[in-house]
Amino acid sequence: MRKSRHKNKSRSSIFPIKVDELQDLLESKFENNPDLIFTIYEHQQKKVAIFFIAYQVQSDKLEEFLLQPLLNKKEEWTNKSLLNEIPLSTGATKDNLEDILEKLLIGEVFVYPEGEKETVSFLLLKKEKRQLARAETESLVLGPKVAFTESLVTNLNLVRWGIRSTDLVLEEIKVGKITPREVRIVYMKSIANESDVNTMRQRIQDLNVDTIEDNTVLMQYIEDSQITIFPQFYSTELPDRFCYTVTSGKVGVLMEGSPNGFIGPTTLFSFFESTEDIYMRWNAGSFFRILRFVAMVLSVLLTPLYVAAVTYHYELIPTPELITLGQSRAAVPFPPLLEALILEFMIELLREAGARLPTKVGQTMGIVGGIVIGQAAVEAGLTSSILIIVIGISALASFTSPSYLMGTTVRVIRFPMIILAGLFGIIGIMLGICFLIIHLLRITSLGRPYLTPLYPFMWKDFNKALFRLPLNLQSNRAFLLRPKDATRYKRKESTKKKDIDE
Incomplete structure (x- = not known):
């Protein structure tokens, strides 16, 4: 049987070595860890060591495909014979201690015939993964419901299933010194802008960290600015959204052990787009997208406007409502702020x-707690009933963002806006809005302006950011991405209708 013979170049070879000495060396490196299995067999007066980490290896395959053929072998055990006769296609030779220790931790089984200049390894990794399930943080009514899992192999299969093209690139990078993790950069070779791909690759390769806990942590490491509260990459658990944005010309990143992927470059408006906007009619999709923008503005400004009006600007409130408001606040001992x-x-x-x-x-706590505490606060005179309504609308509006990260950002921004409104009234709100606009103008994602297509102004991309047009009018990809191939299809040919008798 023909085997793959991948050989690592020696940096500090420890072979040949006595089997007993090898056992002592490995046990000292693993601090006598009981999970390190080191077994010595003797055949034709020659010792052979088999060693691996117990919980990392598939025991049934180890028994069937390695141990049985090995113990039934009558000829002398050598590296060459092991590679040729063991029915596993992952055979490789190694002579470096650092490589051996690293590969033991990812499920490789090593066989070392005493006296050889190298040891042979076979990958028998036992993979633990959960079954595919519905998305938890990005709920959809229309479209696929399946979500990414912690298994990188499963996630790559989902992406391959969504993008069945040889043009798809899944570039591998290792990140982390203590706990190396596999990271994949995903993009379409004939579409994605090379500058975006190179920037993403360079930032990940330049990371010199001990470990990366999750894809969302990796995302924070490589963002253009780590000070701003606004996310600069879109984190998603939906394979269909991931695939759609990759085919649009963006660059995606998946990581081993993370149930999320992230995409860049992004703009502020990307966080209010949902894949449902594509699945439903363009009229409804545009309406709900605009609704999310309005909800974001309401969530940020509604409570501050109430505080400013009640504190400084009574003239903004209609007289009938002012009387009701005065009665509601008569027993409240606290200032509006x-x-x-x-x-x-x-x-x-x-x-x-x-x-x-x-x-x-949690669901019961949120509903019952909100009703009980709100009603009790009004009856106790701690707050007015009108403010309860205002706060409730602001809270509901913050839930409309498809992105949990952007929803959290809106919630946090609301607090300094309320403080500014309580201290300076409408002038304080305008100061907060000006600061936000200036801050957003300075943010970039992979070097691309965050407020595109508003700044720089690109009117051709408005139908991809602020609203949707019918599919037959969206023949081009977003110009802000500067894709290699900006044309999705030729409009005249694809929309030409023929009668059945033509």
């Missing part, structure tokens, strides 16, 4: 408690 901050803090406590509790208990 403190009142709003207390209620917002209570809402965030309920939201965080609901997220950390088990699903069924």
